[in-house]
Amino acid sequence: MSSALPCPHLFRRLAAKALRFTLLVAAVLALAQAHAAEEKPAKGLTMQQVLDASKPADWRALDPRNTLYMELPNGRVVIELAPTFAPLHAENIRKLVAEKYFDGLAILRVQDNFVTQWGDPDAEDAQKARSLGTAIRKFAAEFTRPAKSLPFTVLGDGDLYAPEVGFSDGFPAARDPKRGEAWLAHCYGMVGAGRDNDPQSGSGAELYVVIGHAPRQLDRNIATVGRVVKGMELLAALPRGTGPMGFYEHAEERLPIRSVRLAADVPSGERSDLELLRTDGATFAALIESRRNRKDEWYLEPAGHIDLCSVPLPVRARAATP
Amino acid sequence: MSSALPCPHLFRRLAAKALRFTLLVAAVLALAQAHAAEEKPAKGLTMQQVLDASKPADWRALDPRNTLYMELPNGRVVIELAPTFAPLHAENIRKLVAEKYFDGLAILRVQDNFVTQWGDPDAEDAQKARSLGTAIRKFAAEFTRPAKSLPFTVLGDGDLYAPEVGFSDGFPAARDPKRGEAWLAHCYGMVGAGRDNDPQSGSGAELYVVIGHAPRQLDRNIATVGRVVKGMELLAALPRGTGPMGFYEHAEERLPIRSVRLAADVPSGERSDLELLRTDGATFAALIESRRNRKDEWYLEPAGHIDLCSVPLPVRARAATP
16 A cells, blocks of 8 residues: 655654664664574574584684594594693693603593593513603593583583583583583593593593493592593494403504604694684584574474583684785 | 379270270271282382392283394394284284394394384485385384273373373373373383384384483374383493494495394293383382482482382393292
8 A cells, every 4th residue: 555645854853864864763673673683593594504604703723732532553633631621731742752651552431322542551560560751640530510610602402411411611501600610521522531530540541432422420429621622433443342341352452552742742744734613603603503403405394402412512624824 | 204094994994995095096097007018119128129029920921022132243132012002013012023024134223322223224225215014104104002901000200291191001001191191201212113204104113212311202293102121231332333323334334234124933941031120009109219229338319209210120030830
């Protein structure tokens, strides 16, 4: 329906003012909307589309002081340490690595749907065990850390094991506001420091990585010291050990470790130049949404929720500096 | 504080009556408690203690009509079919197996932290694809089934993906009372029928097994047809494919399948005589509790909850009949 109205001069002036005001409001709204689009997860994108649209600032380079290269006969495993959560362990592991503790040691245990573990096969034998050098054998357990002042991006989908979960420093994490504690979550690929019954016995000289469904019951019971960011397939595809808890029964079954080095100690030309998607930005929020409710044509029933350990943490080769 | 009271005859008679009544009540309560102890999970046991205390009736034998043996160069994989959830798929797979469809086919895809998949490498090539024989190419999708009248033991720990989860017929399952639907959950070791975008294209001629963190987003999007009950380590420890989605890029990388047979068609002396812990009894409830809150000396912080896919489904060699 349209209606023709008489238009005196006064009315025309008012109308012009109203139009200018309307245009101003529209411009402000458009700006606000554009800003919101930057802050809120984009709707209806696949993960690949989210990654394709990401900007250089959405990515962070690995810090060579917090990066380990474990050289195996079948390739290199890259591990990012988590000093924000386990600073004493990170420092101890740096010492072990600087003194070549792991060189010539081996993968000792591969338990299906649980962990792959490496260290000194003779660790229990006081005569034959390799010296930890200047590294320390016992120190604070570091199973949790204070939640206060820790940057934490909440995943609002809920969790069965913790009051709150999300991401901190690029790692899947959990926190308990009542207890004021935060900790890393045992998701696929997370690396921890094996220990005996003594809570302080996890020096970092024996490490494991999760190769199965997230064993979240380990959370807050052991120090989680980092995450494999490249090379998981080398640790997850190993033959399972046939001894108790998946330990290899015969020395010849063990895969030898050629060396473990801190990236900072490796010539720059030999480094794995990787970058990881930041977990605190709008791009990561969009990525989570793309996995929570899949837009791929294949999916008929979007899940509606996503659990912490199902959120991918993308890694890529760093774009060459021009 | 004690107080001495005068005790006339009448009072003494009343007191005697009260005592008899109290003893009766106490006896009834004791009986009720003993009964409850049988029904409720025992407290403070480790999983091994629960299994050691289990009775023969807590276990069920595999039905040879619902059991597949996949013979690989590195050993036998035993799969239990789930006809309660996917009867058409189970029947189609029985046909394929009876006509030796899988013999000489291969493992085509191993995607880290996701699935191992097998079938006909030439399935997409109309000229070279192996015939499905009397098996059917397309039929109802069977992504869910009616929840009504389906036996279902609820796991009360909650779930992020479904209104209710638990166990049915020995399998991890989920249900939605509002929609009246039930389905199998994609936990580690669960087997599904690969499909294209067409929901009815999963004939059972291409199967996959979960080898990583539970991809629960697949629930209700694909037909889950069973579970690997023995031999997971043979499928999970294979080299990861380097092509898109973990497909092997070269034919020589594929692990050949020697044969797949229905246990019923295998001489009894060659069968894997296994039994599985029933998921609907007090022993299973005790087992769940032993994993929900670990009693092992190693654990300091019991998790308090357990997620569906972290509940073990024990399998053992069947005790020899005397």
